[in-house]
Amino acid sequence: MKTMIKSAFAASLVLGAVAAQPAAAQSVPATKVALVDLDRVARECNACKTANAALQQQVTAFEARRNQLSTQLQPEAQYLEGAVKALNGKQPDATLAARIKTFQQNDGNAAQELQNMQVQLQRNQAYIGQQIQQKLQPLYAPAMTKRGANVLVEVGQTLARDPSLDITNDILASLNASLTTLATTAPAPQAAPAPAPAPSGR
DSSP, X not given: OHHHHHHHHHHHHHHHHHHHSOOOOOOOOOOOEEEEOHHHHHHHSHHHHHHHHHHHHHHHHHHHXXXXXXXXXXXXXXXXXXXXXXXXXXXXXXXXXXXXXHHHHHHHHHHHHXXXXXXXXXXXXXXXXXXXXXXXXXXXXXXXXXXXXSEEEEGGGOSSOOGGGBOHHHHHHHHHHHOOOOOOSOOOOOOOOOOOOOOOOO
């Protein structure tokens, strides 16, 4: 009887020891890398080419407006500079002072206009990139599966590479099929919500 109890006790210790051991970790599969050139995708996808052309037109319009404003303001700036120098440190009369003030206002308005245009250009460029990225994200996994890869690396992050690992053409074809147009004007930024009024004391 004691032998049976002892055996049962020993068996319970063995079972307990087995249960206490951590489960064997699953082996990690061998790394199979694929490469993608995202810069090339952003340049060569059909919708991207159209969007980039539209963005370039916006840049051209900005440069034309900058040149136009400069041409308009430059003669007045030169005149006022000469007029102020001719005063030899004396205060300008009311007419010249008013003219200087008007020029400063026009110059400030021009600078603000160009700054707004430049900010909009930057927002448009970022918005185009955001749309491309949103469309690309779900295309990575199917392209990797098709080529038997389990890791995808951007070519810009590599020091050397085997061209056979490049799946850019696959992703580019999938993107052309799923992305037909890109909006080239970013929506207006949403106004920040007004702060909640402070609770009134009692």
